[in-house]
Amino acid sequence: KQEVTQIPAALSVPEGENLVLNCSFTDSAIYNLQWFRQDPGKGLTSLLLIQSSQREQTSGRLNASLDKSSGRSTLYIAASQPGDSATYLCAVSYMDTGRRALTFGSGTRLQVQP
Amino acid sequence: EPEVTQTPSHQVTQMGQEVILRCVPISNHLYFYWYRQILGQKVEFLVSFYNNEISEKSEIFDDQFSVERPDGSNFTLKIRSTKLEDSAMYFCASRTGFIPYEQYFGPGTRLTVT
Numbered sequence A: 001k002q003e004v005t006q007i008p009a010a011l012s013v014p015e016g017e018n019l020v021l022n023c024s025f026t027d028s029a030i031y032n033l034q035w036f037r038q039d040p041g042k043g044l045t046s047l048l049l050i051q052s053s054q055r056e057q058t059s060g061r062l063n064a065s066l067d068k069s070s071g072r073s074t075l076y077i078a079a080s081q082p083g084d085s086a087t088y089l090c091a092v093s094y095m096d097t098g099r100r101a102l103t104f105g106s107g108t109r110l111q112v113q114p
Numbered sequence B: 001e002p003e004v005t006q007t008p009s010h011q012v013t014q015m016g017q018e019v020i021l022r023c024v025p026i027s028n029h030l031y032f033y034w035y036r037q038i039l040g041q042k043v044e045f046l047v048s049f050y051n052n053e054i055s056e057k058s059e060i061f062d063d064q065f066s067v068e069r070p071d072g073s074n075f076t077l078k079i080r081s082t083k084l085e086d087s088a089m090y091f092c093a094s095r096t097g098f099i100p101y102e103q104y105f106g107p108g109t110r111l112t113v114t
Helices: none
Strands: A004-007 A010-014 A019-025 A030-038 A044-051 A056-059 A062-067 A072-077 A086-094 A102-104 A108-113 B005-007 B010-013 B019-024 B031-037 B043-050 B053-057 B065-068 B075-079 B088-095 B109-113
Touching (some): A019 A030, A019 A086, A019 A108, A030 A072, A044 A056, A102 B043, B005 B088, B019 B031, B043 B065, B075 B088
Parallel strands (some): A010 A108, B010 B109
Antiparallel strands (some): A019 A072, A086 A102
């Protein structure tokens, strides 16, 4: 069964710190990987998408990397701010899902203390 | 910027009642999805829809569920006879037919079954 795991489940850091969120997935036959942000009781905002042929993607203070062979992705957040407080979800689209359904991890709940 | 919209934002229904959740995908998108998130759990795939038919469904999507694209803009999820365990946030997503196949999510409908 294809599984996506995220660690840590929760993280609390002081403002300004750089941090790394981890995502691991079974089965390296992925098509792409998306990182999402979810605020409490809200929808999913796509942050970054990495195709299986790519190693990393950057958007502002966010950098996501992908290592297919080890089944890992990381989301790096530079100079964290209180507004970054949210749950971050990793989701994988596997090759054998014909219409690219996403398999989600359980998320990392991030709290950035001012 | 175009976005996926969902109505209603919150629906309360009694067990055994039928509910219809509505979504308006982004206008040039071709692939449509429903996901759900039970409180405190992972986001789970329910069904994908393309070219007016279901292309993939999970084991959660049993005979109580159905989807429809009744016109050129709406995409609906119907639950025929709701159960307590159907209480969840339901997310609609859509994407184009072009690489990198990024999925865009709506804000969700919170369904509460009493």
